[in-house]
Amino acid sequence: MQQIKFGTDGWRGLIAADFTFERLALVAAAAAQVLKDSYGQDTGSNTIIVGYDRRFMAEDFATKTAQVVQAAGFDVLLSTSYAPTPAFSWAAKQENALGAFVLTASHNPGGYLGFKVKGAFGGSVPEEITQQIEAKLAQPSVTAQTPGKIQTYEPWQSYCAGLRAKVNLDSIKELISQGKLTVYADVMHGAAAGGLEKILGMPIEELNTSRDPLFGGGAPEPLPRYLSQLFRSIRSHRRQPGAGLAVGLVFDGDSDRVAAVDGEGNFLSSQILIPILIEHLAERHHFTGEIVKTVSGSELIPRVAQLYGLPVYETPIGYKYIADRMLSAQVLLGGEESGGIGYGTHIPERDALLSALYVLEAIAQSQMDLSQLYRRLQDRTGYNAAYDRIDLHLSGMDVRSRLLEQLETQPITEIDGNSVIDCQTTDGYKFRLANDSWLLIRFSGTEPVLRLYCEAPTIKQVHQTLNWAKDWANSV
């Protein structure tokens, strides 16, 4: 059995092996107490929201959580259905609660469940708080003399109303109802199911809608290898005579990560969506504020920010760092490579449905396909680059130590024949190369993998550099 440890966002574990009712009870009781100590004074609240996604027995684990939290003397608002994680972060803030516990393992495969802790401010709690929770696990749980109350909570209504208020839905709905735009939403069997239709109030083409706790044998992660049905749908749309614009929007298992497929059938990760969204929000909404990116974010992000005179702030990888910045500075948008994008107009939290709505608004108001919007940005900035990432599975912690030692003691000065001109160590090792490219070598904080990220002028160069890095890692 693995030790209970909070990773980049929450505690995750294999159902029945690590993630059991018994261990969940310990974590929930400790986390409730820590939320009270951290946010009790400011909120004057004694309430915790408990939400869940569509994973195997997620609602049962949520009910167990609610019972434990109630027994510890807290009032609970227990969700009446699955909903996106950001809906529960939103609820924590709207209901002036101490925070929210969300039973979700996000984009991980079906064998996993997890416990995310959101604070009263409406986002993931910082590391100090998860460390306090871990420290409390060793102490015996307190049972209050007077248990709290459990009430039910409908999570969609307030959340959808909040999102509707942020976008011009009419322009989107008009285009859809005139047959000029077809919207495909791949909800990957996850918690975004039904979301866009609820917000738009009209049918769209939703894929992988059914609840499938095994996620079709894959994982609910917005990566091209899991999106074959979406690619097929867009291809067959293109073959229809007089087909209008089309877009595929992709949501991970708990709807905090987003990706898209353009009308030409190209996959657009958040590396491309973030620049498109910055342009849209700065150009058409006239929003200002800082752009927050992580070290793995595309170089196109600062180039587009520069077009609008927007300052850029860079953090290590993990949305918690972006959320922290959103709490202390005026941020327009904070986004990361893995698909999480959040907005200063909303909560300090990634929100895939809001991102999808802004993408739809950009298409509706420009009447352009995402591929055209991307190409135009490349022209405007003069920056054309390709990007990819590979994850290498590590056989054990000793491999990790060996690689780290190698990186520290034998600095890399040349990569596949290109000299290294700079090495940044904010998070992992980021090498800038003489041929206008960069390679980031970094250990994941959530899985036993070494991540290799690369951006270079052509996809061929990207793959050459990644192959070099793979060989380097395998040779150590």
Ligand SMILES: O=P(O)(O)OC[C@H]1O[C@H](O)[C@H](O)[C@@H](O)[C@@H]1O
């Ligand atoms: O690369 P990793 O350390 O595995 O992190 C990958 C991702 O994990 C979680 O989903 C975090 O909430 C994200 O902020 C982070 O980007």
